[in-house]
Amino acid sequence: MERVAVLGAGSWGTTFAKVLADAGTDVVLWARRPEVADAIDGSRVNADYLPGVVLPENLSATSDAGKALAGAQAVVLAVPSQTLRGNLTAWRDRLPADATLVSLAKGVELGTLKRMSEVIREVASVPEDRVAVVSGPNLAKEIAAGQPTATVIACTDHDRAVDLQHACSTPYFRPYTNVDVVGCELGGACKNVIALACGMAAGLGFGDNTVASIITRGLAETARLGEELGADPLTFAGLAGLGDLVATCASPLSRNRTFGERLGRGDTLAQAQEAAHGQVAEGVKSCSSIRELAERLGVDMPITEGVHRVCHEGLDPRVLTAALLGRERKAERE
Ligand SMILES: NC(=O)C1=CN([C@@H]2O[C@H](COP(=O)(O)OP(=O)(O)OC[C@H]3O[C@@H](n4cnc5c(N)ncnc54)[C@H](O)[C@@H]3O)[C@@H](O)[C@H]2O)C=CC1
Ligand SMILES: O=C(CO)COP(=O)(O)O
Structure with missing residues (x-):
């Protein structure tokens, strides 16, 4: 996996983008506010969410979702659970064919009572084996500081999980795979x-x-x-x-x-x-x-x-x- 889009530049989105970049994967991070994207590209810091953390050079930022998505082999969704449906609806026409869709969100949708992978499958009209979730003891600030942790990448398609595992393995971040989404x-x-x-x-x-x-x-x-x-x-x-x-x-x-x-x-x-x-x-x-x-x-x-x-x-x-x-x-x- 050479290029990944991370959509959502809050604490976890920015941190996970850093993990991917530290693992050698090129990342484009989408921020809702243009000034946040500009600041990340200019100063290499997301001061609102991760003050003091310098982001790697192979991580760039944009507020143009189309730009972030172009050519991405995986699309990481890092927005809150209750807005994911709306956000993904706006992005779905620009999702690259066959990209793995990855949820970082930890929640259950109000009203529909759906898990995030179910929301993604429904909105993007993709089969379950194209959707992965990342979950584990992953307090963003500790990871951004390079403190060691482990996580789980869950996908019913084991090979997809392994691809993503390779794309985000670093000396401080150890992902395991699991098929139990x-x-x-x-x-x-x-x-x-x-x-x-x-x-x-x-x-x-x-x-x-x-x-x-x-x-x-x-x-x-x-x-x-x-x-x-x-x-x-x-x-x-x-x-x-x-x-x-x-x-x-x-x-x-x-x-x-x-x-x-x-x-x-x-x-x-x-x-x-x-x-x-x-x-x-x-x-x-x-x-x-x-x-x-x-x-x-x-x-x-x-x-x-x-x-x-x-x-x-x-x-x-x-x-x-x-x-x-x-x-x-x-x-x-x-
Ligand atoms: N922060 C952490 O340590 C971890 C967070 N998570 C999960 O990741 C998900 C995202 O969390 P964080 O990045 O920490 O949240 P956050 O509150 O730090 O950032 C949320 C991001 O989503 C954006 N956002 C908010 N409303 C939006 C909307 N309507 N449309 C588009 N973007 C919107 C914000 O601008 C911000 O960039 C949550 O489900 C959280 O439970 C999972 C593991 C660790
Ligand atoms: O999911 C998290 C750690 O794994 C972050 O938890 P909070 O959203 O409560 O900060």
């Missing part, structure tokens, strides 16, 4: 919701036992949903499951965990949103779509339900704690 996507979407719950617990002043209990029970409810949707249960013990869940729930760099912490300390949703400075905390919306999906499938997801009620029905996080602990007693594996 459903499991990897659900792991990435659900962990944002669980991280909100962990943040709320921390904001309420609770310690590591509480957070570990939420992580573990959060993984249990994610796996229950996955089982219903045909995911491989072992995926949830891997990088896109437990790996990402632990990183996000524990890190002060996580926007979702930080957002939850603010709610736990008594901020309103609007105050927490304001403090995020326009950066996306996907779990705030995905808690509702995942909850609805679970309800439709008859899957019990009490933490997700509680996060939805705090975010969108005004439930006090303290009442959520009592409600979760006061549930009917049961066996761990039930």
Whole structure:
């Protein structure tokens, strides 16, 4: 793979573009705002999202999506989950034939309850083997600083996943392949919701036992949903499951965990949103779509339900704690 387009120049889009470029792949990064593209080309820095990180010379930027897409062998979609459909609809006529379409987004679409790979297949009218997802413990700022991490590239077409794996392997970024797209996507979407719950617990002043209990029970409810949707249960013990869940729930760099912490300390949703400075905390919306999906499938997801009620029905996080602990007693594996 010689040339890749990355569409979306936020924290993760810019960082993943840097990873590709560091791996020797030529990258064109699309930024919504022309001034961001100009600044990246001029100063080699995306000051809004990755201040202080110098981007490699084989990474160029543009605000013209057609230019970014021309000749790309892979198209990496790095916009928020809830805008992906609209963005891709605008781009679909210019997608190069046979390019691999790669989702970086971690969410479930409101209304349709679709995973990002499903949205991409539908909008771009491509078969499932042309769509890949990248998911794992990948806090952008750490990766941009060159700190070692691993990730998963999931695609039902193993050869496509391997091509992408080669295109983004660097001494600090180790991608594994996986054919379980459903499991990897659900792991990435659900962990944002669980991280909100962990943040709320921390904001309420609770310690590591509480957070570990939420992580573990959060993984249990994610796996229950996955089982219903045909995911491989072992995926949830891997990088896109437990790996990402632990990183996000524990890190002060996580926007979702930080957002939850603010709610736990008594901020309103609007105050927490304001403090995020326009950066996306996907779990705030995905808690509702995942909850609805679970309800439709008859899957019990009490933490997700509680996060939805705090975010969108005004439930006090303290009442959520009592409600979760006061549930009917049961066996761990039930
Ligand atoms: N930041 C991180 O550490 C990681 C983020 N992700 C996922 O990657 C996805 C993107 O996240 P980030 O880059 O971190 O978000 P971000 O908030 O840093 O940036 C989002 C980007 O999308 C653009 N954008 C926002 N609304 C748009 C719209 N309507 N149309 C077109 N572009 C729009 C923004 O201008 C910005 O460039 C999310 O689903 C997130 O969960 C996944 C792994 C790591
Ligand atoms: O997905 C991420 C780490 O893998 C980033 O998490 P946040 O969106 O909560 O910052």
